[in-house]
Amino acid sequence: MAMLELIGLRKNFGTTEVLRQIDLSLASGEMLVIVGASGCGKSTLLRIVAGLETPSAGRILLEERDITSVDPSARDIAMVFQNYALYPHMTVFENMAYGLRIRGLSREDIAHRVDETAALLGLSEFLGRKPRQLSGGQRQRVAMGRAIVREPRLFLFDEPLSNLDATLRVRTRAEIRRLQRRLGVTSLYVTHDQVEAMTLGDRLLVLHQGRPAQLATPMEVFEHPADTYVAGFIGAPAMNFLPATLIEAGTAAKLEAGPLVHFIDGKRDGSDGKTLTIGVRPEHIRIDPEGVPLRIDLIEPLGSETLIHGRLAAPGETPLVIRLAGKAPEGDILTVAFPPEQMHVFDAATGRRLP
Amino acid sequence: MERRTIFGHRLLPVALVAPQFLLTLVFFLWPACEAVWTSLTRQDPFGLHSQFAGFDNFVELFTDSLYRDSIGRTVFFMIAVSALSMSSALLLAVFADREIRGRMTYRTLLIWPYAIAPAMAAVLWILLLQPRIGLIGVLLNRHGVSWDYHLNDRQAMLVVVLACAWKQVSYNFIFFLAGLQSVPRSVLEAARMDGARGWHRFRTITFPLLAPTTFFLIVVNLVYAAFDTFGTIQALTQGGPGKATETLMVKVYRDGVVNLDIGSSSAQSVVLMIGVIALTALQFRFLGRGGRRESAA
Amino acid sequence: MNPRRDPVTHVVLLFGAVLFVAPLWLALVGSTQDPAAIARGDLSLLPGHEGFSAYARVLAGPVPRMLLISLGMALAIAIGKIVISVLSAYAVVFFRFPGRKLAFWLIFITLMLPVEVRIIPTYSVMAGLGLINTFTGLWLPLIASATATLLFRQVFVAIPDELVEAARMDGAGPLRFLWDVVLPVSAANIAALFVILFIYGWNQYLWPLLVATNPKLDTIVIGIVKMVAVETETDWSAVMATAILALLPPVVVVLLMQRWFVAGLTESEK
Numbered sequence: 001m002a003m004l005e006l007i008g009l010r011k012n013f014g015t016t017e018v019l020r021q022i023d024l025s026l027a028s029g030e031m032l033v034i035v036g037a038s039g040c041g042k043s044t045l046l047r048i049v050a051g052l053e054t055p056s057a058g059r060i061l062l063e064e065r066d067i068t069s070v071d072p073s074a075r076d077i078a079m080v081f082q083n084y085a086l087y088p089h090m091t092v093f094e095n096m097a098y099g100l101r102i103r104g105l106s107r108e109d110i111a112h113r114v115d116e117t118a119a120l121l122g123l124s125e126f127l128g129r130k131p132r133q134l135s136g137g138q139r140q141r142v143a144m145g146r147a148i149v150r151e152p153r154l155f156l157f158d159e160p161l162s163n164l165d166a167t168l169r170v171r172t173r174a175e176i177r178r179l180q181r182r183l184g185v186t187s188l189y190v191t192h193d194q195v196e197a198m199t200l201g202d203r204l205l206v207l208h209q210g211r212p213a214q215l216a217t218p219m220e221v222f223e224h225p226a227d228t229y230v231a232g233f234i235g236a237p238a239m240n241f242l243p244a245t246l247i248e249a250g251t252a253a254k255l256e257a258g259p260l261v262h263f264i265d266g267k268r269d270g271s272d273g274k275t276l277t278i279g280v281r282p283e284h285i286r287i288d289p290e291g292v293p294l295r296i297d298l299i300e301p302l303g304s305e306t307l308i309h310g311r312l313a314a315p316g317e318t319p320l321v322i323r324l325a326g327k328a329p330e331g332d333i334l335t336v337a338f339p340p341e342q343m344h345v346f347d348a349a350t351g352r353r354l355p
Numbered sequence: 356m357e358r359r360t361i362f363g364h365r366l367l368p369v370a371l372v373a374p375q376f377l378l379t380l381v382f383f384l385w386p387a388c389e390a391v392w393t394s395l396t397r398q399d400p401f402g403l404h405s406q407f408a409g410f411d412n413f414v415e416l417f418t419d420s421l422y423r424d425s426i427g428r429t430v431f432f433m434i435a436v437s438a439l440s441m442s443s444a445l446l447l448a449v450f451a452d453r454e455i456r457g458r459m460t461y462r463t464l465l466i467w468p469y470a471i472a473p474a475m476a477a478v479l480w481i482l483l484l485q486p487r488i489g490l491i492g493v494l495l496n497r498h499g500v501s502w503d504y505h506l507n508d509r510q511a512m513l514v515v516v517l518a519c520a521w522k523q524v525s526y527n528f529i530f531f532l533a534g535l536q537s538v539p540r541s542v543l544e545a546a547r548m549d550g551a552r553g554w555h556r557f558r559t560i561t562f563p564l565l566a567p568t569t570f571f572l573i574v575v576n577l578v579y580a581a582f583d584t585f586g587t588i589q590a591l592t593q594g595g596p597g598k599a600t601e602t603l604m605v606k607v608y609r610d611g612v613v614n615l616d617i618g619s620s621s622a623q624s625v626v627l628m629i630g631v632i633a634l635t636a637l638q639f640r641f642l643g644r645g646g647r648r649e650s651a652a
Numbered sequence: 653m654n655p656r657r658d659p660v661t662h663v664v665l666l667f668g669a670v671l672f673v674a675p676l677w678l679a680l681v682g683s684t685q686d687p688a689a690i691a692r693g694d695l696s697l698l699p700g701h702e703g704f705s706a707y708a709r710v711l712a713g714p715v716p717r718m719l720l721i722s723l724g725m726a727l728a729i730a731i732g733k734i735v736i737s738v739l740s741a742y743a744v745v746f747f748r749f750p751g752r753k754l755a756f757w758l759i760f761i762t763l764m765l766p767v768e769v770r771i772i773p774t775y776s777v778m779a780g781l782g783l784i785n786t787f788t789g790l791w792l793p794l795i796a797s798a799t800a801t802l803l804f805r806q807v808f809v810a811i812p813d814e815l816v817e818a819a820r821m822d823g824a825g826p827l828r829f830l831w832d833v834v835l836p837v838s839a840a841n842i843a844a845l846f847v848i849l850f851i852y853g854w855n856q857y858l859w860p861l862l863v864a865t866n867p868k869l870d871t872i873v874i875g876i877v878k879m880v881a882v883e884t885e886t887d888w889s890a891v892m893a894t895a896i897l898a899l900l901p902p903v904v905v906v907l908l909m910q911r912w913f914v915a916g917l918t919e920s921e922k
Contacts, residue, residue, distance in 0.1 A: 081817065362825075375736045389777070467672070474874075524672070582769070624772055631766065
């Protein structure tokens with residue numbers, strides 16, 4: 001049964017379309033990550049589900065109950081905010097208890113639930129402290145605790161890790177995932193960080209300019225990006241794009257940089273001469289004495305691997321980033337080749353993937 | 356700045372502003388309109404009939420040499436009080452900002468007079484300067500200086516200016532000190548590296564950075580000197596001797612409350628209102644930027 | 653040179669301190685001296701031999717009532733202004749309602765028209781409402797406050813949107829949010845403003861002079877000005893004792909809450 005369903009959601013601010021036609025269905029216990037650049041509408045989508053914003057069109061169903069016009073507090077949804085939004089004058093205990101108190105739970109029930117949640121999050125010894133006496137990571141956990149203690153049907157996460165430093169972020173990321181699995185609460189998680197998106201989501205929704213660009217599992221999105229936007233957005237460093245033309249009755253591409261590559265996964269639709277964009281991830285480019293020459297601009301050694309930035313010497317001077325295991329090779333020029341089995345083929349006109 | 360999140364209610368906010376709204380309407384807007392209206396009418400001596408008189412009251416007011424004298428006197432008084440009070444406060448603030456032993460005590464001793472009512476300031480100054488009982492007043496007279504601000508115009512003005520400026524020093528001190536403390540240390544250190552020292556550093560670095568505070572205080576002090584000094588003047592000289600210390604504010608009170616010349620008093624009120632509005636507008640015009648920068652510091 | 657021993661600084665500050673403490677000292681020692689001696693011009697800088705007899709004299713008269721009137725007026729003005737300003741600032745910041753801009757401008761107007769410039773017309777309005785010579789008349793018209801409203805607006809605008817949203821998700825309505833979150837969060841500002849407004853109320857002179865001609869409604873400030881108005885046959889040690897009593901409450905309030913009040917003052921006036 002679908003836990004959460006979004007049907008034809010749209011949102012306009014004045015004449016600006018922030019969200020155009022979002023349809024989404026979350027299974028019970030699923031963690032869906034909404035990812036996109038800032039301004040893509042992901043936060044608006046989350047806030048609409050929370051009830052903090054009303055959609056211009058469309059419906060929201062939570063366990064088949066239409067909650068589109070229900071007050072946020074009556075939706076049985078909890079939210080973890082980007083800056084945590086802890087009540088600064090209340091202790092950790094009071095912060096977690098506030099929502100329960102308003103709901104009219106008994107003193108004992110509140111104490112019981114808060115204690116239990118605090119134990120789960122390792123916050124038991126901090127219950128008497130005020131938010132300003134806590135570290136960033138602890139505050140983050142209080143924000144989670146405030147959501148968990150309500151035992152909601154749905155969790156909303158609004159970039160909850162963006163205020164943490166890098167180390168803590170990695171640790172908390174894993175913690176969130178474990179917790180979410182253990183509690184089995186259906187979750188909607190918004191982030192602009194593609195690593196977070198890849199590691200946390202059962203499925204990803206990539207939003208681009210208010211439209212769903214792709215909805216799939218993280219590996220599916222990584223291996224078969226639906227268009228050049230998704231391809232460029234997911235994966236770091238970003239995928240390289242090379243202009244090319246379809247030739248030989250749709251079975252090969254002629255790169256502007258020179259080489260001709262035969263598709264190994266079958267023929268593409270379209271007439272010969274159609275312009276293509278060929279995507280190759282930096283880690284898939286090989287050094288090959290027979291390949292195309294690349295002028296190196298910059299070498300970034302990362303220890304176990306090396307990033308090489310350069311431009312193809314061929315016409316078009318396409319910029320290219322290569323990720324090599326180990327050290328950088330000597331010299332200013334490299335010759336590189338593009339393995340056919342690791343190529344993504346897109347229609348240059350529409351940006352859509354050509355299957 | 357607008358909030359993103361608001362509450363959806365419609366009637367509640369109206370109920371919340373209603374008290375403030377009603378008070379403003381009844382005690383501010385209505386009287387202000389009435390003042391404007393009365394200033395444009397002429398009343399018979401018994402206040403029974405009034406008729407529209409256009410700007411007659413104003414023409415009369417400004418052709419009255421007593422009123423023009425009062426304007427000149429008020430302007431002089433405002434400038435004297437503001438200049439004296441602000442310069443002493445700035446001097447004290449600069450020294451109190453230094454790293455010295457007991458500076459918190461000094462600060463407290465300079466801040467507490469904020470609590471003194473303008474009329475109370477007059478009482479304290481009477482103890483110093485009153486010619487027959489005041490500590491200094493008696494001394495002056497015993498040593499051959501003929502001192503009596505109840506008789507001598509200039510002495511009266513001096514006493515009133517001193518008392519009014521004195522009362523306002525702590526307010527200015529608080530703001531100047533806050534302004535000085537918000538001057539970034541790094542800027543002063545950079546100036547020191549550049550070789551700017553002492554007075555030169557104050558004149559070229561600190562004082563320009565205090566400009567928003569200074570400007571704000573100029574406006575506040577002028578308004579203070581024009582209006583809030585009423586109690587001080589009333590308690591010290593009641594505007595006398597003659598009209599030697601009669602500022603516009605004292606005159607409005609005398610003409611309206613004591614002499615019951617409603618038409619003229621209303622016209623004077625309107626002139627004062629225009630003055631306050633002009634000063635306030637000036638303050639917002641110039642402080643929109645400067646003031647905000649300061650509060651962010 | 654060790655700045656902590658900078659003699660020039662100490663001299664300037666000491667001079668300043670003396671300038672502000674001397675009159676108070678004079679009032680204090682004067683209140684313990686023989687009034688007849690003071691009247692002869694023999695005010696001494698040292699405490700006299702009358703002890704607190706002047707205070708006893710003063711407290712047997714109308715001074716306690718005056719202090720009470722002043723206290724009531726100062727409290728009513730401070731609390732009234734805070735309540736009214738909090739409510740209207742809350743409405744302006746957290747709601748959209750018809751006339752919101754208008755309300756805001758009206759509040760601005762109050763800033764532009766202090767009591768002083770509209771004494772005569774306000775008096776006639778007060779007379780029409782039957783508020784002349786009433787205690788209500790002393791404070792009610794003074795509690796509309798633009799400065800306080802603007803200050804609270806500034807404080808409320810700085811409350812993060814997420815906090816409001818968290819409260820909404822927790823199920824708090826607007827009044828509950830005001831009480832549970834906004835007021836506690838603004839406690840320091842409220843305290844600072846209380847000091848400023850208490851002193852403002854305590855120090856009123858022109859307004860009570862105007863609306864309360866009944867001596868039973870004299871505030872302490874009015875009372876003391878009346879005492880010195882007749883400079884012959886004045887009981888000077890009584891004047892000084894009254895001055896000390898009149899200064900005590902506001903000075904104590906300022907000293908006790910100095911830190912908050914200084915921060916609040918420099919913020920609110922911007």
